[in-house]
Amino acid sequence: MIDRSGLKQLLRDARLRVTTPRVTVMQAVADHPHADTEALIRASRELLPDISHQTVYDALNALTAAGLVRRFQPTGSLARYESRVGDNHHHLVCRSCGVIADVDCAVGEVPCLTPADDGGGLQGFEIDEAEVIYWGLCPNCAAVNEPDHTP
Known part of the structure; x- marks a missing residue:
C-alpha cells in the first residue's frame, strides 16, 4: 500500500501536476483493484x-x-482500472459472478507471449505488452455448479 505522499511522488515522477483529485483517484484505484469507473467515483467521493x-x-x-x-476491459464488461502496472500480468474472470483475479505472466520475459509472424503482419511492430484474459469459474461458483452425485 502506497501512502498519499508516495502517490504524490509517483505523479511528480510521471511529470504530472500533483492535484488533490489525482491523488484521490490514484488512492481509490489502489484501494479497489479491478473496479469500474462508477465504483471508482463512489470510492473517490x-x-x-x-x-x-x-x-x-x-x-x-x-x-x-x-x-x-492500467485500464483493461474484459469482453462484455465495463472498463476496469488497477494500479498494478509495468509487470505485464494478466487476468482471470469468473463467467458466473464476474470476480477478477490477477494472474502472473505465464512464462518467459515481457511480453510473456510472443505471437507467430506467419503472414508478415508483425513486420515493423515492437511488441512490449501482451494482454490475456482467462475465463472460467471461481472456486465459489464452481462449487455451486458442481453436479449433485448423491443417490
Missing part, C-alpha cells in the same frame, strides 16, 4: 466528497496515459 464525475474521468485518463494506472 468517500475520500473527497465534492469530486465530480468528469474530474474522475479526466484523472483516470491522465493516469492511464502516464502509465500510473
Whole structure:
C-alpha cells in the first residue's frame, strides 16, 4: 500500500501536476483493484466528497496515459482500472459472478507471449505488452455448479 505522499511522488515522477483529485483517484484505484469507473467515483467521493464525475474521468485518463494506472476491459464488461502496472500480468474472470483475479505472466520475459509472424503482419511492430484474459469459474461458483452425485 502506497501512502498519499508516495502517490504524490509517483505523479511528480510521471511529470504530472500533483492535484488533490489525482491523488484521490490514484488512492481509490489502489484501494479497489479491478473496479469500474462508477465504483471508482463512489470510492473517490468517500475520500473527497465534492469530486465530480468528469474530474474522475479526466484523472483516470491522465493516469492511464502516464502509465500510473492500467485500464483493461474484459469482453462484455465495463472498463476496469488497477494500479498494478509495468509487470505485464494478466487476468482471470469468473463467467458466473464476474470476480477478477490477477494472474502472473505465464512464462518467459515481457511480453510473456510472443505471437507467430506467419503472414508478415508483425513486420515493423515492437511488441512490449501482451494482454490475456482467462475465463472460467471461481472456486465459489464452481462449487455451486458442481453436479449433485448423491443417490
